[in-house]
Amino acid sequence: MPDFAVLGGGLSGRLVAWRLAGAGHRVALYERGGPEGGEAAAWVAAAMLAPLAEAAVAELLITELGVASLETWPCILAELPEPVFFQRNGTLVVWHHADRTEAPLFERRVRANAPRELADAHFTTLQGAQLDAAEPALAGRFARGWLLDGEGQLDNRQALAALAAGLAQRGVQTHWNTSVDDANLPQARVTIDCRGLGAKPALPALRGIRGEVARVHAPGIGLTRPVRLLHPRYPLYIAPKQNDLYVIGATEIEGEDRSPVSVRSALELLSAAFAVHPAFGEARILELNSQCRPTLPDHRPALIWDAGRGDGKTLRVNGLYRHGFMIAPAVADEAVRMAEAMLAGKLADADAFEALRAESRWASMLHATAGQDTHSERAHA
Ligand SMILES: Cc1cc2nc3c(=O)[nH]c(=O)nc-3n(C[C@H](O)[C@H](O)[C@H](O)COP(=O)(O)OP(=O)(O)OC[C@H]3O[C@@H](n4cnc5c(N)ncnc54)[C@H](O)[C@@H]3O)c2cc1C
Numbered sequence: 001m002p003d004f005a006v007l008g009g010g011l012s013g014r015l016v017a018w019r020l021a022g023a024g025h026r027v028a029l030y031e032r033g034g035p036e037g038g039e040a041a042a043w044v045a046a047a048m049l050a051p052l053a054e055a056a057v058a059e060l061l062i063t064e065l066g067v068a069s070l071e072t073w074p075c076i077l078a079e080l081p082e083p084v085f086f087q088r089n090g091t092l093v094v095w096h097h098a099d100r101t102e103a104p105l106f107e108r109r110v111r112a113n114a115p116r117e118l119a120d121a122h123f124t125t126l127q128g129a130q131l132d133a134a135e136p137a138l139a140g141r142f143a144r145g146w147l148l149d150g151e152g153q154l155d156n157r158q159a160l161a162a163l164a165a166g167l168a169q170r171g172v173q174t175h176w177n178t179s180v181d182d183a184n185l186p187q188a189r190v191t192i193d194c195r196g197l198g199a200k201p202a203l204p205a206l207r208g209i210r211g212e213v214a215r216v217h218a219p220g221i222g223l224t225r226p227v228r229l230l231h232p233r234y235p236l237y238i239a240p241k242q243n244d245l246y247v248i249g250a251t252e253i254e255g256e257d258r259s260p261v262s263v264r265s266a267l268e269l270l271s272a273a274f275a276v277h278p279a280f281g282e283a284r285i286l287e288l289n290s291q292c293r294p295t296l297p298d299h300r301p302a303l304i305w306d307a308g309r310g311d312g313k314t315l316r317v318n319g320l321y322r323h324g325f326m327i328a329p330a331v332a333d334e335a336v337r338m339a340e341a342m343l344a345g346k347l348a349d350a351d352a353f354e355a356l357r358a359e360s361r362w363a364s365m366l367h368a369t370a371g372q373d374t375h376s377e378r379a380h381a
Pocket of ligand 1: 007008009010011012013030031032033037039040041042043044045046047048049178179180181194195196197198199210211212213249250290291292293294317318319320321322323324325326327
């Protein structure tokens, strides 16, 4: 019997399984889709690692998890057997003159939610020529902007592929194209549920927030970093990957609709990109795609020690919402710590859980439940 059965091989499942195998444990992973990761929210994500930019819509916990994870990603990538595009060239935030009232709102939200020293050190105002010099592809197009330096991004699909290769290298027993539900749980000493939205039967308060993106090929534009366009109705980002590939996103629509991208959303995304640089008019649309971000009511990630099944041997990792790539390394670290405590029999009761929680830098992510009712209570707290 393996030490750990990891359910769900999207972003968090792959990372946790890979980490546990690296620590010498016997790990089995069950994923309803294939090794490429096409069923995961992570497949569609832009994979920006932007804790300061995201502070405009996220609380301090998320910013801090993001800052810690940004330092950890290069170490993870260095250990994976395949290369993954990763850069820390900052985020550029711009707006059109007509939307200039959005700028102070954005700045106020970032400064309210992010640690002061982080915002002071990495929030640089660029005017005219400075902006043109920082991002020559946009020269003359915007009068002002902000450079949030040090922020990063990676290639989501390369990361999923490299993690799959890493799982094989570390001897993880992978069961691709294998759906697991609570009625057919695999045997293991500890179960780690990383099924994202697929964990909804066990976490009824979980919900999906649909995101739509376009992937385009646009040779010759040459953006050097993710660009965010402030707009009252269509806030947008353009994340340049390798080989002139751009991910343009993303809508945020309440609901678990996985149908194809709507005409309205496609028009909004592509028109906004065209407004950032008219050369996007000649870009070739490679893909319009949608996925749902797994979200808990408080919009925070959660590590839930599930005592409700009677054996106290299930850990649920969920609620990564729109920040999965940005925070996954720190979340996975904590998940590994909890999982190893469970395997060692150190998480036998509520007192032991409280002791583990008290030691955690991220205590507010850690929860214990006694069953489904408590999942709902915690999630609505
Ligand atoms: C449009 C969009 C843009 C995004 N952009 C960013 C971004 O720029 N930066 C960022 O940090 N984050 C971004 N995200 C968020 C990020 O993708 C998610 O937070 C992250 O993928 C969540 O990871 P997860 O492992 O919890 O879920 P997932 O990646 O969805 O993985 C869950 C896995 O579980 C599997 N599964 C489900 N049910 C079962 C079952 N019954 N049996 C077996 N397997 C099952 C699924 O097939 C899937 O592979 C974006 C998301 C979207 C949709």
